[in-house]
Amino acid sequence: MKRLLFIILLTLTTSVFSQKSINNYKYVIVPTKFDFLKSTDQYKTSSLTKFLFNKHGFKAFLANEKLPKDLAENRCLAIIADVKSNSGMFTTKNFIELKDCSNNILFTSIEGKSKIKEYKRAYHEAIKRAFKSVQKLNYKYLPEIKENVDVMTNAPAIVKTPEVVVGSKPVEVKKTENVLYAQPITNGFQLVNTKPEVVFQVLKTNLKDVFVIKDKNGVIYKSGSSWIAEYNLEGAKKTETYQIKF
Secondary structure: OHHHHHHHHHHHHHHHHHOOOHHHOOEEEEOOOOOOOOOOOHHHHHHHHHHHHHHOOOOEEEOOOOOOHHHHHOHHHEEEEEEEEOOOOOOEEEEEEEEOOOOOEEEEOOOEEEOOOOHHHHHHHHHHHHHHHHHOOOOOOOOHHHHHHHHHHOOHHHHOOHHHHHHOOOOEEEEEEEEEEEEEEOOEEEEEOOOOOEEEEEEEOOOOOEEEEOOOOEEEEEEOOEEEEEEEEOOEEEEEEEEEEO
16 A cells, blocks of 8 residues: 555656646746857847747846846756758758756757848747747746645645655755865766865856756756856755855
8 A cells, every 4th residue: 555655646746747847947947049140139130039038038148147046046947059060051940948957858849941141130030930839839837836835735645644754764864064166078067076176077058157967867057156066966065155266
C-alpha cells in the first residue's frame, strides 16, 4: 500500500512538471547580440525581438537593461529568446529559440524567410514571420507554484499519507558565504576552493553573469556582490552563496 501511494504521488508530480510550459515563465530576456551578427543590436534585431514579445503579452527585457528585483535575484524566472539564422546566399532565414536558464530548448519557432536584399529589412521581415508561431502559443503567465498546489489539493489523501511525507526531501538553503577562485577552462571556468579542490565547473551562457553548472542540473548567477548557486543534489534543491574571485 505504501509503495502504491508513493507511485501515485510520483506520477502526479511528474505529470505536473512535464506540463511546464512557456506560460510558467514570468519574463523574457533577449540577448543584445545574436550569434550570426557582428555587433550589439545590429540592424535593431534585438530591439525588434524585444518589441514583438512585449507587444504580444510577454514582459521582455534586453540582457543589458535594468531588470526587476525578482528577476535580478533569480534568472530562472525568465526564458531566453535567441534568434538563429539559416540564411543562404539569396534568402534570409531566421527562427526563434526559447530556452530556460539551464540552456534547455523549450520551443523552436517556424523559420521566417525574406528575399529582400537590404539586410535590416530582410532580418526584420524574417524575424516577424518567425514570430507568428510564438504568437500561437497564446502566452499568459501562470506561476508554476500555483499549479502544483492545485494538483496536491485534488489529492488530499495522498498528501496526508505519513510514509510519503517522510520520504520527501526538503529544500536545503545554505546562507554561509564561501570564497571560490575561477580558473579558465574551455567555454567557462572551474571554481576551486582553498584546499584546493574543484567545487563546480561552469559554462558560459548568452547572459551576463549567468553560468550553467556542469553535470549538476543548475545555474550560478550574480546577485549584488555575491554569486548564487542553485542546483539539484540527490533529489533535493540546494541554494548556496559564494564570493568568486576571477
